[in-house]
Amino acid sequence: MKWKNHVEVARAIAKALGLPSELASILVEGSLQPDREADKVIRIGRRHMLYRARMAHHRADRRFVMDLLWKARRARLDDRDADALWCLGRAIHYVEDLSVATGPFGVWHDSREKDLAGHRVSETAILAGVRNSVNSPHFVWECVRSIAPHPEPSAALFHASMYAAAISASVMGDVRPSPRLVGELRRARRRHKLVFLPMAVIGALVLCGLALLYQPWLGLAAPVLSASILLADREYVYMRVEGRWFGIGAGLK
Numbered sequence: 057m058k059w060k061n062h063v064e065v066a067r068a069i070a071k072a073l074g075l076p077s078e079l080a081s082i083l084v085e086g087s088l089q090p091d092r093e094a095d096k097v098i099r100i101g102r103r104h105m106l107y108r109a110r111m112a113h114h115r116a117d118r119r120f121v122m123d124l125l126w127k128a129r130r131a132r133l134d135d136r137d138a139d140a141l142w143c144l145g146r147a148i149h150y151v152e153d154l155s156v157a158t159g160p161f162g163v164w165h166d167s168r169e170k171d172l173a174g175h176r177v178s179e180t181a182i183l184a185g186v187r188n189s190v191n192s193p194h195f196v197w198e199c200v201r202s203i204a205p206h207p208e209p210s211a212a213l214f215h216a217s218m219y220a221a222a223i224s225a226s227v228m229g230d231v232r233p234s235p236r237l238v239g240e241l242r243r244a245r246r247r248h249k250l251v252f253l254p255m256a257v258i259g260a261l262v263l264c265g266l267a268l269l270y271q272p273w274l275g276l277a278a279p280v281l282s283a284s285i286l287l288a289d290r291e292y293v294y295m296r297v298e299g300r301w302f303g304i305g306a307g308l309k
């Protein structure tokens with residue numbers, strides 16, 4: 057996507073979120089940063105050697121984008137809105153580029169970007185994104201995961217704007233957890249402590265007992281079994297991630 061498009065989307069989002077002009081400028085600058093200085097990701101190369109590679113914008117690593125969004129949210133929780141908007145800007149750059157289909161080996165990259173430059177950002181798309189946004193990390197991840205490349209420029213820009221706006225509204229959304237979320241997290245934690253934690257301890261003790269009696273290697277499997285039992289409590293794992301979005305840990309602090 058051209059800088060003109062990135063700037064327009066960021067400005068429209070800043071307006072929809074009611075950001076003051078200095079913070080709006082940070083979001084705009086952040087959304088241009090990946091084109092100024094390439095982000096690097098670790099990849100596994102030949103002979104399983106790790107190496108640092110430049111992030112491909114139109115095929116960006118979605119986990120990397122989500123990590124940037126978590127960074128933005130943590131800054132938001134710490135009341136560092138300028139840092140939050142800088143990271144958010146960088147992340148939405150990739151969200152927007154991911155919406156543009158550039159063809160096999162990027163053969164249509166230049167022509168598609170040129171076509172895009174002739175299109176204006178739709179306010180409807182920005183407002184739809186903000187209105188339908190949910191203040192939740194699972195919602196944000198669903199957005200990041202679902203972005204698909206569009207070959208048609210106006211559709212690409214519409215989707216890019218809508219997803220970028222929805223994600224931004226969630227990241228910059230209220231930092232206070234709803235009483236419902238606190239209640240659900242508390243219930244999930246209680247159930248985890250009463251059911252899954254004892255099961256994990258008993259499972260580990262049984263394996264250690266069997267290791268002493270029969271095969272010593274069974275002892276090594278004890279921590280794996282405990283971790284698997286704890287992670288099998290999907291509801292608790294889900295709720296903990298939701299809680300982290302609002303800065304509340306397992307201890308509900």
Ligand SMILES: [Zn+2]
Nearest residue numbers: 057091113153
């Ligand atoms: Zn780019």
